[in-house]
């Protein structure tokens with residue numbers, strides 16, 4: 102749904118639910134990771150960008166301590182909870198837990214909140230590995246920051262979103278998704294150091310499009326396999342006597358290979374080499390060096406396939422097909438946690454139509470599954486979209 106339509110839609114749903122216009126509108130985007138996969142929870146580097154698919158909340162503060170939420174995309178399901186009582190998981194509605202979890206973790210950090218009427222909607226594809234959950238967590242943090250004038254940094258909103266997902270929802274993700282949803286910038290990729298949370302904005306070359314292809318392979322094993330990979334990485338760091346896999350170079354890893362069982366070595370090899378590739382890719386992006394980006398993205402995909410073993414055949418097919426077509430003019434790899442989800446490709450605008458046609462004419466015939474294609478633009482991170490100015494009876498855009 103285009104931004105304007107999404108905005109009008111959430112306002113009309115708010116008026117329907119609460120009988121008045123919302124006073125504020127907040128948004129937080131999904132993300133696509135250009136390179137740096139499974140490096141975030143190893144204290145390493147990632148290079149994602151925020152995308153122009155967002156979760157949006159229309160909000161008005163209440164005079165009591167009740168939070169009322171309507172999920173416009175789930176047949177207007179409702180949730181109500183009190184800020185004065187211990188916040189528990191919702192017995193039936195998973196979407197509610199992202200909101201309850203962020204509110205609970207804001208309170209746990211000592212932030213004083215007030216009640217609110219909220220309506221939530223979003224167009225980040227769900228279950229595709231484009232961080233619809235992180236965008237929901239971050240927009241909830243941003244909403245309470247705005248409504249209650251909280252003194253809270255973007256990094257803290259990201260950390261609280263991750264805590265809510267780890268401890269309240271129960272999914273053991275790293276910090277990448279929330280950080281880029283909070284800190285992204287239009288036309289820039291974000292080089293994030295997941296240990297210090299320092300970010301460096303890298304301009305995206307004007308001549309490249311960001312194309313995302315959802316394989317629509319159901320990501321069945323994703324939670325258990327994700328946790329297994331995390332444990333294997335922790336085990337590797339322990340056996341190597343380091344705090345995290347961030348703390349060893351590829352050369353040193355080769356020297357100390359004997360310390361690791363075969364499979365553990367392969368997992369470590371992916372993470373350590375991926376960190377080096379991510380830093381090199383940030384440099385190549387800065388220079389607009391497409392052939393280097395193309396090589397690094399190809400190596401990243403091969404490493405996810407052969408060392409980390411998180412790709413699936415239909416995804417390998419899309420990557421091989423596009424890589425053949427793009428040659429050194431663009432890059433392509435699987436993006437996200439793995440076992441399905443999306444591939445990301447960077448390519449000259451003039452090659453986009455041909456790439457789409459190629460996948461449309463081969464992928465379904467090969468795999469029996471129809472893909473979905475999104476052409477994206479690197480976008481701004483979370484923020485307030487507007488607040489309603491009573492005195493002038495007009496909506497003020499917040500830049």
Ligand code: GLA
Pocket residue numbers: 137138139140141142230274275276277278437438439
């Ligand atoms: C998921 C997690 C992220 C990150 C990626 C893999 O998207 O939410 O924290 O670990 O997988 O790079």
